[in-house]
Amino acid sequence: MVNIDDRTAYENERIDLWACDCIKEPEYMYSVNGEYGTTLSDFWKNYNRFPLKVIHNFVREFDDLDDDDKRFRYRIDEVHSINELNRILDDVGWKLTFDDFFITNSSKEIKFKIQDRDVLKGKVSVQYPIFELGPSDTLTEVILHGESFLVGTNDISLSTKEQLYKVILP
Numbered sequence: 001m002v003n004i005d006d007r008t009a010y011e012n013e014r015i016d017l018w019a020c021d022c023i024k025e026p027e028y029m030y031s032v033n034g035e036y037g038t039t040l041s042d043f044w045k046n047y048n049r050f051p052l053k054v055i056h057n058f059v060r061e062f063d064d065l066d067d068d069d070k071r072f073r074y075r076i077d078e079v080h081s082i083n084e085l086n087r088i089l090d091d092v093g094w095k096l097t098f099d100d101f102f103i104t105n106s107s108k109e110i111k112f113k114i115q116d117r118d119v120l121k122g123k124v125s126v127q128y129p130i131f132e133l134g135p136s137d138t139l140t141e142v143i144l145h146g147e148s149f150l151v152g153t154n155d156i157s158l159s160t161k162e163q164l165y166k167v168i169l170p
């Protein structure tokens with residue numbers, strides 16, 4: 001079951017990105033709640049706007065979670081097909097539970113700023129990605145332990161949630 005909310009579902013008619021920002025707010029924003037991992041993959045497979053940039057931290061093994069340099073810095077992988085994206089999701093998909101996993105088709109440079117974040121052991125400095133989306137670019141940010149993701153887009157073909165449903169569930 002996939003549920004999509006647009007901005008009108010919220011009292012202030014806003015959907016905000018959680019762990020990143022855009023230089024200019026995307027024209028259309030949605031919150032998608034679906035199946036862990038598969039709904040995200042289905043969206044990008046059916047949307048079919050490659051190449052993509054996958055932005056995720058340097059954690060490879062569960063033990064790496066104690067290493068702040070790996071957990072709070074990002075790497076950018078470029079993928080050119082749904083098979084490559086699915087390989088990354090298979091390899092590091094368990095990191096979707098940390099709510100700091102992003103995918104975009106924007107060709108523009110991704111910038112980072114440093115900001116402090118409160119964690120169990122105190123404040124740490126973390127990278128905070130800032131995206132610039134062009135006229136037909138789209139960004140997804142994984143939230144809520146990988147079961148949901150936010151879609152920010154300037155693509156007119158995704159201007160309604162009905163159009164987004166058709167992409168996710170063709």
